[in-house]
Amino acid sequence: MKKVFEVALGILTAIGGFVDIGDLVFNAQVGARFGMSLALVTLLGVFGICVFAEMSGRVAACSGRATFDLVRERLGPRMGLANLVASVAVTLLTFIAEIGGVALAIMLVTSISEVLIVPFVGLLVWAVLWRAKFSVMENVLGLLGLGLVVFTVALWQLGPSWGDFVSQAATFDKPGKEDWPTYAYFAVGLFGAAMTPYEVFFFSSGGVEEKWTSKSLGIMRANVLIGFPLGGLLSLSIAGCTAVVLGPLQVDVGALSQVALPVAVAVGKIGFAFVIIGFVAATFGAACETGLSAGYSIAQFFGWQWGKFVKPRQAARFHLVLILATLLAIGVLMTGVDPIMVTEISVVFSAVALPLTYFPILVVANDRDYMGEHVNKAFANVLGTIFLVLIVVIAVAAIPLLVITHMGAGM
Amino acid sequence: MAASRHGYCGAMRRARKWCARAGSLIVAAGLAAGCGTGAPASTSAWQGSADRTLGQALSGLGTARVALRLEAQDRAPHDFTVVTVTDAIDTTGKEVSGFQVAQPPDGLHRANAAVNQALDDAMSLLVDVRIALASPGVDGAGAGQLIDRVDALRKKLDDLDQQVQSSPASVGSP
Known part of the structure; x- marks a missing residue:
């Protein structure tokens, strides 16, 4: 019974934890502008994150060490450093976006400017990272993040033409008014949002925090293979809701308030309450995950003691990184920069950094010294290689598309 | 050493x-x-910029329309609808001011003035909606009147956008 509960809890937190500010904004934008014509990209991204999260979880369970703990040892300091710089830069950018996202979500119900809310959110995130138990943090925020399931309920209530949705998804065609580069830009963004690098840092390091062993592989796979796809369903629901309510009005989603509109239209005030709880929990949870991921990567690279499974005094440098990252995020957001713009940039730069994140995972998962009998089999290698090629193409295309489409505004 | x-x-x-x-x-x-600064844009660059800005104005007005409906039907908290329209004003205002300070092509000053006028109308209507929502709030009839104004202006902006794309030199001609 305890085992079943553990699996169910893991799946629920994976669903609630999958959606972050990048998914909220990008899926809503895509739904309003392109309908469901990019749904296959979301599914592809979910499939990709499942492939690599399973690999990194397996590495953590079999070796007792997080994937990036092994990167420097396996690939040498130069490759490790390139990996560290790219992934930490993107993770910090995402961390800033998530803290901004929490502030924006609170602003929706308080009307207080997000700049005034940011310091309190930063302080609260730091307090949770400092004091809260890893499992409590993960489970409470993951479960509250399930409030976003209201998007699926809202979509059902809105009663779209399901046949149209399927045909849009299957034809993979852009609406007449949009141009192909902008369509490609949003495809890259959706893929980047689904495969954000911090998700695998957090997943593998979290496995070490929770003391996974090779006996935990079943639980880990259930979390990945059920939780992430159901999280992907939430992403599609968000896109579906904005496609129905905002698409016909030619609304271009540029604020978090617009993401919540379809739920209020379909479900009213109760639905709105759920959506706000979901926004706050999902962005706060992702802020904790990205903050920890930044600390994990730096501490693991330099060989410092890390993690919440030891007392803060024993992992002083790890906690110092968390404090500095929080101060940096607060400082950047206090300049008045638009958190949604930071989100869009972080999602696109995530796409750029993807090869540096996922290539080492594939290498380490193929190392019999670390993995023993659980080393990658041919099927995992074929999938990993296909995705790696796709990731490289997307990484190369991301920046040129960002420039020529004016960040998706159109050519 | x-x-x-x-x-x-x-x-x-x-x-x-x-x-x-x-x-x-x-x-x-x-x-x-x-x-x-000061160099006139090419016609195609001006068209692209006008299209984006008119699109943003349409988006802002579309958002305001949904917020008005929610407020009239009491389906969302009052503060939320006000924040939503304020966000729409901020986002649209940034795009509009960016367009209005750029130098148009020499042959399109009249077209540029017509687009600017339409954008100013959109901004004023968004502000009217926000004021009505924020204080004293709107009832069904008040929301209906504002929605009618929003729809009329959205149609005007849409037509203008099509004209800007098809024959920019004719925009704003008597």
């Missing part, structure tokens, strides 16, 4: 050289992209 000091100085020189090259490249790219 001397060798490591020499290596350090060499690395610093190389880093400075790289910074100088990167700086020159950024300046050159900026100049090439037309960062200099």
Whole structure:
């Protein structure tokens, strides 16, 4: 019974934890502008994150060490450093976006400017990272993040033409008014949002925090293979809701308030309450995950003691990184920069950094010294290689598309 | 010690050289992209910019329309609808001010003035909606009137956008 509960809890937190500010904004934008014509990209991204999260979880369970703990040892300091710089830069950018996202979500119900809310959110995130138990943090925020399931309920209530949705998804065609580069830009963004690098840092390091062993592989796979796809369903629901309510009005989603509109239209005030709880929990949870991921990567690279499974005094440098990252995020957001713009940039730069994140995972998962009998089999290698090629193409295309489409505004 | 000091100085020189090259490249790219002020845009660039800005105004008005409906039907908290329209004003205002300070092509001053007028109308209507929502709030009839104004202006902006794309020189002609 305890085992079943553990699996169910893991799946629920994976669903609630999958959606972050990048998914909220990008899926809503895509739904309003392109309908469901990019749904296959979301599914592809979910499939990709499942492939690599399973690999990194397996590495953590079999070796007792997080994937990036092994990167420097396996690939040498130069490759490790390139990996560290790219992934930490993107993770910090995402961390800033998530803290901004929490502030924006609170602003929706308080009307207080997000700049005034940011310091309190930063302080609260730091307090949770400092004091809260890893499992409590993960489970409470993951479960509250399930409030976003209201998007699926809202979509059902809105009663779209399901046949149209399927045909849009299957034809993979852009609406007449949009141009192909902008369509490609949003495809890259959706893929980047689904495969954000911090998700695998957090997943593998979290496995070490929770003391996974090779006996935990079943639980880990259930979390990945059920939780992430159901999280992907939430992403599609968000896109579906904005496609129905905002698409016909030619609304271009540029604020978090617009993401919540379809739920209020379909479900009213109760639905709105759920959506706000979901926004706050999902962005706060992702802020904790990205903050920890930044600390994990730096501490693991330099060989410092890390993690919440030891007392803060024993992992002083790890906690110092968390404090500095929080101060940096607060400082950047206090300049008045638009958190949604930071989100869009972080999602696109995530796409750029993807090869540096996922290539080492594939290498380490193929190392019999670390993995023993659980080393990658041919099927995992074929999938990993296909995705790696796709990731490289997307990484190369991301920046040129960002420039020529004016960040998706159109050519 | 001397060798490591020499290596350090060499690395610093190389880093400075790289910074100088990167700086020159950024300046050159900026100049090439037309960062200099006052130069008129090409017709196609102006059309693209007008399309984006009119699209943003349509988006802002569309958002305001949904917020008005929610407020009239009491389906969302009052503060939320006000924040939503304020966000729409902020986002639309940034795009509109960016468009209005740019120099239009020489042959399209009249078209540019017509687009600017339509954008000003959109901004004023968004502000009217926000004021009505924020204080004293709107009932069904008040929301209905504002929604009618929003719809009429959205149609006007949509028509204008199509004209800007198909025959920009005819925009704003008597």
